[in-house]
Structures are given as C-alpha cells and as structure tokens.
Amino acid sequence: MAHYVDLHSHFLPGLDDGADDFPTCLSMVRALSEMGFSDLCATPHQFAGRFQPPLDQVRLTFDQANREIAKLMPEVRLLLGAENYWDDILATRLRQGEPPCYDGGKAFLFEISPVVLPPRLEAALFDIRVSGRLPVLAHPERYSAVQRDPAVAEGLSRQAALLVDLAALSGTGDRAEVKTARRLVEEGLAHAAASDMHAPEDDRSVAAGLAWIDKRLGAEVVTRLLSDNPRRILMGELP
Numbered sequence: 001m002a003h004y005v006d007l008h009s010h011f012l013p014g015l016d017d018g019a020d021d022f023p024t025c026l027s028m029v030r031a032l033s034e035m036g037f038s039d040l041c042a043t044p045h046q047f048a049g050r051f052q053p054p055l056d057q058v059r060l061t062f063d064q065a066n067r068e069i070a071k072l073m074p075e076v077r078l079l080l081g082a083e084n085y086w087d088d089i090l091a092t093r094l095r096q097g098e099p100p101c102y103d104g105g106k107a108f109l110f111e112i113s114p115v116v117l118p119p120r121l122e123a124a125l126f127d128i129r130v131s132g133r134l135p136v137l138a139h140p141e142r143y144s145a146v147q148r149d150p151a152v153a154e155g156l157s158r159q160a161a162l163l164v165d166l167a168a169l170s171g172t173g174d175r176a177e178v179k180t181a182r183r184l185v186e187e188g189l190a191h192a193a194a195s196d197m198h199a200p201e202d203d204r205s206v207a208a209g210l211a212w213i214d215k216r217l218g219a220e221v222v223t224r225l226l227s228d229n230p231r232r233i234l235m236g237e238l239p
C-alpha cells in the first residue's frame, strides 16, 4: 500500500522549471503514485530573479490541480510548499514570520548556492529553530562545502532536516553529488529523501534511488527516509 511522502517536487504546471502544462503535471503525479507515494508536496521555486511566481498565483494553481487530481486519483493527497532560495526575499519573509511553509505548518524547504556557503548559515538556522520553524535543506549533496567536508553536513544536520534527492542516490549524474548523497544516507546524516521531480522522465532515476536505498540499507531505512521522517518533518519536528 502506498505510504511514501514526497517533500520536494515541481509538478505544479507553469510556475517554474517543472511541469509546463496540466497533462505533464498529471503524468508526474501518476508516476509518483505508482512508485508508492501517497502524499505529494508541490514545492515550486521561490528564487529572486529566476522563478518568483506570486504566492497567490501559486495557491490558485495548486487549488486547481488539487481539484482535478482529487477527481482522477482520490488516493493521492497533495500539499503545498515552496523551494525557497536563501536570498533577501526569504530573509524578509522570515523576519516577518511568514516564510512559505509546507501547508501552513512550521517546516519550510530551502536551497542555497551550490558554490558558496552563506556566511553564518548554522547560526542563522539555529535562530530560525528558536523562533519555532523547522528549516529543511534541499539536496545537501549538491553543495561543494558539503561535498568537501563531512563536518559541514554534521553541523547543518543539527539545525535543519537534510533532504537528499533520490536521483543522486540512483548513481546517475554528477559523481561528487552521487558520492555525497550516498555517504549522507549511509552515515545516517540524511533525515529524508525526495523526488525533486521536474519532468515525467525523471521517474526512472527516482525509482532507481528508492531501489538503491532498499538494496544497500534495507526496507526499514526506506520507510524511515520516505515515510516516518517526512511525516515528522511536516509536523515541524527534526527527526
């Protein structure tokens, strides 16, 4: 029975570099459902200067997709979040106490520059945690500081939930990312894994990532990273 929770994907149409139209959105949702995901979080980019769809437009698109998908696939539950780039807009929203969180909860997804670690990141995340929010770091394996120094991931994992991409675990793509994603999961530093799906054809690498966790670490770890921990994260808890 499907029970995985996907905390990171781009299936909402026409908002960012994910799905272009509703049929594409539908085939992505269907593919994730067939892989065993029951709860799908839409996390369109919020990235100043690149993808900054107005939040009311994001909500409208989500409500529309949600209505259609409820009719076609009632077994799937959709939630709305955002992938917030660590920029001035996010900083302002955090100061105002309203970062775009997962479905109005306490947890929010964010990403940083792949090449430069923001100064005082750990301290800033600590302050965010003290304010009652849970930061969730997208694809930690992509950041060069995390690739170079295992201590960086250790420090970050105490202040933020680390959410690796399944495609990186599958072994396809950039070698440093694959190596780092696998190390984070093997060492127990990754709190959860997600699809980060942008197109229907990403389904193969997502499925291969799930298969890699199962083969390397067993079904219990699959359940922890794809179901138990994501559910705790949605409740604002650092697993």
Ligand SMILES: [Fe+2]
Pocket: 008, 009, 010, 083, 138, 196
């Ligand atoms: Fe993403």
